[in-house]
Amino acid sequence: MRIAMVSEHASPLAAVGSVDAGGQNVHVAALSTALAAQGHDVTVYTRRDAAALPHRVAFGAGVEVVNVDAGPAMRVPKDELLPYIPQLADGIADDWARRGVPDVVHSHFWMSGLAALGAVESMPLAHVPTVHTFHALGVVKRRFQGAADTSPIARQWLEPHVGSRVAAIVATSQDEVRELSDQGIAEGKVHVVPCGVDPAAFSARGGSAARSARYRLLSVGRLVPRKGVDIVIDALARLDRDGMDAELVVLGSSGGAAETAGALDDPEISRLADSAAAAGVADRVRFTGQIDQAALPRWYRSADAVVCTPWYEPFGIVPLEAMACGVPVVAAAVGGLQDTVVDGVTGLLVPPFDADATAAALTKVLTDTALSAELSRAGRARVRENYTWTRVARDTARVYEQLVDAGAPASVAEPAWGGASR
Ligand code: UDP
Secondary structure, three states, X not given: OEEEEEOOOOOOOOOOOEOOXXXXXXXXXXXXXXXXXXXXXXXXXXXXXXXXXOOEEEOOOOEEEEEEXXXXXXXXXXXXXXXXXXXXXXXXXXXXXHHOOOOEEEEEOHHHHHHHHHHHHOOOOOOOOEEEEOOOOHHHHHHHHHHHOOOOOOHHHHHHHXXXXXXXXXXXXXXXXHHHHHOOOOHHHEEEOOOOXXXXXXXOOOOOOOOOOOEEEEEEOOOOHHHOHHHHHHHHHHHHXXXXXXXXXXXXXXXXXXXXXXXXXXXXXXXXXXXXXXXXXXXXXXXXXXXXXXXXXXXXXXXXXXXXXXXXXXXXXXXXXXXXXXXXXXXXXXXXXXXXXXXXXXXXXXXXXXXXXXXXXXXXXXXXXXHHHHHHHHHHHHHHHHOEHHHHHHHHHHHXXXXXXXXXXXXXXXXXXXXXXX
């Protein structure tokens, strides 16, 4: 199949681990690569965010990235991208007009859904079924972030509009299925396919980052408040009070995608460092800034436990990477983490926003070596069985094939959103 991916802010070419570059970039890059390895032809459309980028870039065998001119050729926060989406839709449609329409288009994040629908609707004679993955839902973000949510107000109606217009939705967790159903989206068009991990890159075998005899806890992710690193710092302070000699290493940044500057130049790192000082554990928390994917397995393997205590989490690739590396996970029981981490089997789940429970679970994992070894073994097995990108790509392609075979309508009829202006 000829597959078009649309990922407006999250390019496979970007370095991940900063404010707007994380799981979606990894997902689009890995899914596209795995689909290509299964014989499909994949083009990823993203917004040009640097002047020097070529229009088309080969991204491994069978995958091309097209940098579409839509708004300034520089990094723009994703919450400011909506005005440029019609231009992105036009750029995609232009490419299809020149090179032929794809068999299916799969958009990622709500604004990409608008761009994909706009491109499809501007070619009424073509038949291009639309598949969408939300990655995050505005309604959940607003629930937890309230006034701090900087999403454009129009997300409140445009996101459900995407959900009702597309031919199929690939949700990444059961929790997302419930949220979509609460929004009135027909369950019949929602398919659950999780995110994945590359077990060749993330494995228990290989070197590890230097460490001392202290227990090492690891937090990995884009540094945004909702990732709940404050809760891990509080849990560390409790371990400290209980006399456990432990440290926390925090990987990731809140700066630009290409940021490699000194970690403490980062405002979110400064805020968290202040929290660590206030909790009396400043000397036990280390911030590395953004770390490249290729260097991450060494960090995972150096840890005794990986801790993920987000306020909410649409999927959460980090626990999969930890499990693939054989490191026990302690995670808040929210969103996709409830699917990936089987409590007591591949990790320990704790109630959200609960530093005491997090500390208690960590104490168990750190002190019970038999439990830790068993979680490690079961985590690796679970990832191999359910969460390889190869499997994710196969299951996603099955959704595409059903639509193509059924000759499904490109999108469900309903008055068009402005869409492409051509
Ligand atoms: N990541 C990275 N370098 C960092 C921090 C994070 O490569 O310094 C990657 C991490 O390995 C994972 C992704 O960013 O693959 C985060 O994905 P996740 O689904 O956990 O969170 P999201 O970014 O989608 O909120």
